Amino acid sequence: xxxxxxxxxxxxxxxxxxxxxxxxxxxxxxxxxxEEFETxxxxxxxxxxxxxxxxDLGLPTGVLAEVKGAHPGPTIxxxxxxxxxxxxxxxGLPFASEVPGKMHACGHDFHTTSMIGAAKLLHDHADELHxxxxxxxxxxxxxxxxxxxxxxxxxxxxxxxxxGMHNKPELPVGTVGIRTGPLMASVDRFxxxxxxxxxxxxxxxxxxxxxxxxxxxxxxxxxxxxRNVSPHYSAVVSVCKLxxxxxxxVIPDTAVLEGTVRTFEPEAxxxxxxxxxxxxxxxxxxxGAEARLNWTSMLPAVNNDPAMAEIxxxxxxAQGLQVVEAVPTMGGEDFALYQERIPGCFxxxxxxxxxxxxxxxxxxxEDAIAISAALFAEAAVLGLKSIG
Ligand code: NI
Numbered sequence: 001x002x003x004x005x006x007x008x009x010x011x012x013x014x015x016x017x018x019x020x021x022x023x024x025x026x027x028x029x030x031x032x033x034x035e036e037f038e039t040x041x042x043x044x045x046x047x048x049x050x051x052x053x054x055x056d057l058g059l060p061t062g063v064l065a066e067v068k069g070a071h072p073g074p075t076i077x078x079x080x081x082x083x084x085x086x087x088x089x090x091x092g093l094p095f096a097s098e099v100p101g102k103m104h105a106c107g108h109d110f111h112t113t114s115m116i117g118a119a120k121l122l123h124d125h126a127d128e129l130h131x132x133x134x135x136x137x138x139x140x141x142x143x144x145x146x147x148x149x150x151x152x153x154x155x156x157x158x159x160x161x162x163x164g165m166h167n168k169p170e171l172p173v174g175t176v177g178i179r180t181g182p183l184m185a186s187v188d189r190f191x192x193x194x195x196x197x198x199x200x201x202x203x204x205x206x207x208x209x210x211x212x213x214x215x216x217x218x219x220x221x222x223x224x225x226x227r228n229v230s231p232h233y234s235a236v237v238s239v240c241k242l243x244x245x246x247x248x249x250v251i252p253d254t255a256v257l258e259g260t261v262r263t264f265e266p267e268a269x270x271x272x273x274x275x276x277x278x279x280x281x282x283x284x285x286x287x288g289a290e291a292r293l294n295w296t297s298m299l300p301a302v303n304n305d306p307a308m309a310e311i312x313x314x315x316x317x318a319q320g321l322q323v324v325e326a327v328p329t330m331g332g333e334d335f336a337l338y339q340e341r342i343p344g345c346f347x348x349x350x351x352x353x354x355x356x357x358x359x360x361x362x363x364x365x366e367d368a369i370a371i372s373a374a375l376f377a378e379a380a381v382l383g384l385k386s387i388g
Contacts, residue, residue: 004128005318005378008121012374015120019113019369022046024095026109030084030102033140036061039082043112043137050120055134058153062139062146067122069129073388077134077156078376079164079335080115081108081141090360105362107167107351110369112137114165114349117373122380131384134159138334144187144298147334151341160387161308162344163379164335165372169357171350173365176316176375177326178347180309182264184302185234187332188273191258191294192217192280194244196287198253210255211244213289217257218242220279228275233268236330237261237276262330264301302336305343311386312345315379321371322350331357349375 022042031039043063044054057064062082089096089103097103104110119135136155140146150156171177194217196210218239225235237259244255261276263269277293284291316323326348335346349372351364 012370033143063137073131080111114372118376121377168348169353175350179326185262308345
């Protein structure tokens, strides 16, 4: 007897060349966050052609599709992201970006076509499904605003679990990285305004130099993690922008620092803003200056639910894939916002590239498309069974 796992694998393989041509079309015409209008039209057309039902996502870009099983059961979601980056492609590929300054340099074209494949497989097996699978093609992941818009639009209502992936250049095709617990970091952003008193470079006694104050603040911030966060947690504070002055012989009035804080644990994340405020204001006061911290909480950590991670492991094994323990990264993903509401699992899909995400020569091995399509169809079936 042929199992559904084997059927998914064979059908995905037969869809592969079609999925590759879709991926290449998306790759040629990349669109930035919240501008994915043509991408949205293409996804809608391809899903419609495959017979998959579209729902109204209620957003200008992005697509929500649904496969309703013949049998009652819970609803789960598969999620892909669809946006590209302001990067000028240098791969030299025959299907390279035709839009100067824009590129699918993070492989979201790959995520999109893989989930179209999964939707088609599930649609063709709707008779065997116990429940409903929603397939979300989320806009604006790169700007970390798409998931929030999707949540506000209500697309997650009635959904019990969610699965998603990111391609991983370091892992070979046929290998998936799966992990319980944190996989990607929380993302917060800070801006520090420093107010001193400008004046002549040769008359330091008459000024409060914001350049010296900002340097002292940058140095002091280096102890936030090492002296305030438990060594059992993971956290990083990076000051990425330091702006002050416009001349070599004039001390400016003000300076601005900007940066980001990344953590895996909510406990570590909670400590940092208050401590940073104390350090920033205290150091500035010590120099007779004033400083103001502006803190923006952006994303929680991607945190994989143990039961959902187990479903992904079983799906990967059923599909004959090599499963390795996923190595976490301090990058962020707005998939985390869904996981705040419902259990989910986000995995690494091996795509065997030579360059990292966001690089102008980023590439991936398209053989992973059919593999991903079959894997997520399988995960959906197992998810419905185990939740229902
Ligand atoms: Ni990405």
